[in-house]
Amino acid sequence: MKENGATIIPFALDAEDEGNEAGVELAEAVRMAEAIVFASAEPVSAKALAARLPDGTDVRAVMARLHGLYEHRGVNLVTIGDGWAFRTAGDLAFLMSRDAVQQKKLSRAALEVLAIIAYHQPVTRAEIEEIRGVETSKGTIDTLMETGWVRMRGRRRTPGRPVTYGTTDAFLDHFGLEEIRDLPGIDELKGAGLLSSRMPSNFAIPQPPSDPDLLSDDEDPLTDLDLEELGLLTPRITDD
Incomplete structure (x- = not known):
């Protein structure tokens, strides 16, 4: 088929969809979803x-079909948080390595803070210091925020109203996690050699929140005044 001089390849239907109006509508919705995800950064x-899809579209069914279409391709459809994105198939990542930009390695302190935030979120700077047993510089947290892996969540309902920190979807994307609950458990960490086999018997890894986007009962959301105070929002100019 040609349109405006270009060859158009019709979207393939499953055998069960051919001649089935609902199947044709699903296939068209899959094409549309494919275009939307492909064009999004x-x-x-x-x-x-x-x-953006037709009213009444079963988004989950559409994305399940699209996932299946790309399951054995060089590019896969992956779930990241509550969204979807196309990513190079894991077994082909080596092909991109020669073009990859060399990233500055995080310091040991930054890695420790990142791990604490990931497993203990929502967590304040004072709580991070209590867990690490040493003072944590503001620069370390700023570095993690610059990577896009850590964000300010809210304010703890305690004296001083300290800021709470949590991870982002960019963190999940970078480490290949669908959701925060996919973080490795204690057995996996030991198997990878990241924990000593002689850890105290009462040592435990906290269970990450099921939905890190939801504020906990002891958190308040960040307001514009909070953002101004934290230097994340330009102060408003008012006329006297």
């Missing part, structure tokens, strides 16, 4: 897809 959420 960030993972696309179910809400964003639902807003």
Whole structure:
């Protein structure tokens, strides 16, 4: 088929979809979702897809079909947080290594803080210091925020209202996690040689939150005044 001089390859239907109006509509919705995710620089959420696909579209069914289509391709559809994105198949990542930009390695302190935030979120700077047993510089947390892996979540409902920190979808994307609950457990960490086999018997790894985007009962959301105070928002100029 040609259109405006270009060859158009029709979207392939499964045998069960041919001659089936609902199947044809699903296939067209899959094509549309494919285009939306492909064109986006960030993972696309179910809400964003639902807003752009035909009314009544079963987004989960559409993305399940699209996932299957790319399952054995050089590019896979992956779930990141509550969204979807196309990524190079894991077994082909070596092909991209020669073109990869060399990233500055995080310091040991930054890695420790990142691990604490990932497993203990929401967590304050004072709580991070208590867990590490040493003072944590503001620069270390700033570095993690610059990577896009850590964000300010809210304010703890305690004296001083300290800021709480948590991870981002960019953190999940970088480490190949669908959700924060996919972080390795104690057995996996021991198997990878990241924990000593002689850890105290009462040592335990906290269970990450099921939905890190939801504020906990002892957190308040960040307001514009908070953001101004933290230097994340330009102060408003008011006329006297």
